[in-house]
Amino acid sequence: MLLATAMASIFLRDLFALVMLFGIFSLLTASFFLNLDAPDVAMTEAAIGAGISPILMLGTLALIRNTSAPRVKKTIRATMAPILAVTITGAALIYATLDMPYLSDPLAPAHNHVAPRYIQQSLQEIGIPNAVTSVLASYRGYDTLGEVFVIFTAGIGVLALLGFMYDASGRRYSQFADTASLNNHTILHVISKITIPLILLFALYVQFHGEYSPGGGFQAGVIFAVAFILYAMIYGLEAVYKVVSMRVIRLTMVVGVLLYVGTGVASLILGGNYLDYGALAHDPVHGQHLGIILIELGVALCVASVMLSVFFNFAGRAAVPPDAMEEGDKST
Amino acid sequence: MIVGLFNYWIVILMMMLGFYVVIAANNLIKKVIGLNIFQTSVFILYISIGKISGGTAPILTEGVEIYANPLPQVLILTAIVVGVATTALGLALIVRIKEAYDTIEEDEIYLQDRTL
Numbered sequence: 001m002l003l004a005t006a007m008a009s010i011f012l013r014d015l016f017a018l019v020m021l022f023g024i025f026s027l028l029t030a031s032f033f034l035n036l037d038a039p040d041v042a043m044t045e046a047a048i049g050a051g052i053s054p055i056l057m058l059g060t061l062a063l064i065r066n067t068s069a070p071r072v073k074k075t076i077r078a079t080m081a082p083i084l085a086v087t088i089t090g091a092a093l094i095y096a097t098l099d100m101p102y103l104s105d106p107l108a109p110a111h112n113h114v115a116p117r118y119i120q121q122s123l124q125e126i127g128i129p130n131a132v133t134s135v136l137a138s139y140r141g142y143d144t145l146g147e148v149f150v151i152f153t154a155g156i157g158v159l160a161l162l163g164f165m166y167d168a169s170g171r172r173y174s175q176f177a178d179t180a181s182l183n184n185h186t187i188l189h190v191i192s193k194i195t196i197p198l199i200l201l202f203a204l205y206v207q208f209h210g211e212y213s214p215g216g217g218f219q220a221g222v223i224f225a226v227a228f229i230l231y232a233m234i235y236g237l238e239a240v241y242k243v244v245s246m247r248v249i250r251l252t253m254v255v256g257v258l259l260y261v262g263t264g265v266a267s268l269i270l271g272g273n274y275l276d277y278g279a280l281a282h283d284p285v286h287g288q289h290l291g292i293i294l295i296e297l298g299v300a301l302c303v304a305s306v307m308l309s310v311f312f313n314f315a316g317r318a319a320v321p322p323d324a325m326e327e328g329d330k331s332t
Numbered sequence: 333m334i335v336g337l338f339n340y341w342i343v344i345l346m347m348m349l350g351f352y353v354v355i356a357a358n359n360l361i362k363k364v365i366g367l368n369i370f371q372t373s374v375f376i377l378y379i380s381i382g383k384i385s386g387g388t389a390p391i392l393t394e395g396v397e398i399y400a401n402p403l404p405q406v407l408i409l410t411a412i413v414v415g416v417a418t419t420a421l422g423l424a425l426i427v428r429i430k431e432a433y434d435t436i437e438e439d440e441i442y443l444q445d446r447t448l
Contacts, residue, residue, distance in 0.1 A: 015361055022365050029372055036383045037390070037400035041409050045375070048416045053368070056416075060361065060423040064430040082356035090348040094341060102336030104385035106398070111384060115401045123392050131390040131402040132409065140406060147410040154417035161424040213391065218413045303413060310420040317427070 015061055023054040039214035040132045043206075047222040052307055055229060059314035127285040128211035128292070136216065137292040141275040144295070145260055148302050152257050155306030159250075162313040185234075192234045199227040207300050211289075217296035221303030229311050237315055246312060249305045256302030263294045339380040346373035360426045360436040364419060371415050378404040 026049025033042035101108035118135050126134040136144055207220035232240040264275040267287075272279025277291025350373060353366025382404035390402040426436055433441050 015359070018362065018365060022368065025369070026372070029376065032376065033379055036379045037388055038379050038382065038405045038408075039389050039391075041375075041379060041405050041412070044409050044412045048412055049372075053416050053419055056420050056423055057361065057365075060427055063427045064436055079356075082352055085355065086348045086352045089351065090344055093344045093347070097337050097340040097344070100337065100340055103339045103380060104383045104387075105336075106384050108381070110381050110404070111401050115403055118402050119390065119392070119399050129392040131392060131399065132405050135402045136406045136409065140403075143407070144410060147414050150414050151417045154414075154421045157421045158424045161421075161428055214389070216409075218409060222413065306417060310417075310424075313424070314427075 016058075019054050019057040019061065022057070023050045026050045026053070040130075040216065040219070043214055043219045044222065047219060047226060051226050052222060052229070052311075055233075056310065056314060059311070063314065063317060125285070126288045126292070128289070130211055130213065130216075132214075133211050133216050133292065133296075134288075137295055138277060138288055141264075141295065144299065145264070145275070148257060148260055148299055151306050152253065152302055155253055155309050158310045158313050162317050163246075163309075188234050192230060196227050196231055199223060199230070203227065207296065208293075210296060211292065217299030218303055220296075221300040222307060224300065224304040225307035225311070228308055232311070232315065237312065240312075244308070246309070249309050249312070252301050253305040253309060256298045256300070256305065259298030259301065260295050263291055263298070267291065340377070343373045343377045343380070346376070358438050360429065360438065361423075363438075364422050364426070367422075368415070368419060371411075375408045375412065378408045 026045060029049060030042045030046035033039075033045055101110075118131055118139060122131050122134045122139075123129065126138050128134055203220045203223040206215035206223060207217065210216035210220065228240060228244065231243075263277070263280075267276050267279045268274050270279040275291075275295075277287045278284035280287035280290045347370055350366045350368070350370030354363055354370065357363050357366060382401035384398055384400055387398040387400045388396055390399040390405065392399070429441065430436050433444055435441060435444075
């Protein structure tokens with residue numbers, strides 16, 4: 001199934017269908033991850049791959065007003081060269097797999113270095129049952145800090161590319177037209193009013209119960225953002241700006257990263273190493289709990305606000321009438 | 333052997349499909365989707381390495397001895413979120429390219445660059 005959808009993406013020329021197919025592909029991947037005993041990863045993939053990325057791609061399609069790729073006549077050389085390159089690379093990689101350990105072999109090198117320690121010691125050292133959360137937030141806190149910075153940087157990049165628009169007199173362009181063409185859909189309005197609070201509640205559950213069940217800052221942040229995006233899609237951007245304005249989102253984006261960095265600095269000041277939460281409280285396990293809660297909160301804030309900021313930038317640009325956009329581009 | 337290495341072969345096949353789309357597609361959005369397929373194949377590679385036969389999800393409970401390896405799961409969990417952030421950046425670049433060149437077909441952009 002997975003391969004079939006991936007294969008179809010080569011031949012599809014209609015970009016709209018392609019994006020929808022990509023959503024299905026991601027959902028299949030998520031169920032595959034669940035099969036491989038990775039519920040945390042499956043949850044993330046389902047929320048992101050089947051939720052946010054298709055929305056962003058559709059937003060791009062709306063902006064470029066072009067939903068089909070034209071058929072291009074290619075020379076034989078232009079067709080054969082990529083196929084040749086792909087076949088050779090693939091053959092080399094398959095040859096290399098002959099040395100790899102078999103699937104789900106418990107003696108594989110990957111399972112015999114640090115993994116046993118994470119599984120056997122983390123309950124005493126960190127005190128939370130979800131090993132994925134304790135590795136993510138504590139043992140590999142530096143990695144996660146790096147990832148959060150990458151997300152933050154990407155958010156700033158999108159903001160710089162699409163966010164700022166000026167009108168002819170040089171003022172920041174901020175008048176968004178109402179994107180809601182769905183005002184007459186009563187069913188959508190009623191259903192969304194029922195489901196959006198539940199989505200928000202579920203996001204909070206994933207956030208604060210992430211130490212005991214699958215979940216954590218990354219998933220919660222994404223689910224939180226999805227609730228707002230759904231609201232924006234049904235009621236228009238104006239309605240969402242009344243709840244969270246762009247200014248608030250930019251602020252929470254920074255606060256999220258600073259909370260993470262600040263937790264590390266706090267543990268430095270209290271006499272531990274950077275991001276060594278044991279120093280945060282008298283009892284090291286208590287300190288670990290506190291530290292993990294703080295940085296998961298930072299991660300969730302940063303992820304949610306970056307996702308929202310990216311979506312608002314795409315949707316806000318689509319909402320600006322084309323003539324205003326040209327004027328705005330001249331003055332930038 | 334065929335059953336044991338099956339996961340790698342699926343991953344490689346998918347990786348090569350994504351790779352082919354990236355180098356052969358002319359449309360920039362198709363390229364981004366190809367890149368995403370490539371990326372997903374790497375995710376599957378890592379998660380399938382973390383699987384242990386007879387194991388369960390790495391949430392420590394009483395009476396369970398074998399767990400899947402949590403480390404690859406952590407790496408991929410964060411990689412997925414980073415992946416969507418970078419995809420968004422790529423899409424934003426495509427929007428700007430469309431505004432500047434009025435096309436998202438690679439050969440037309442190349443042609444316009446050459447005639448400048």
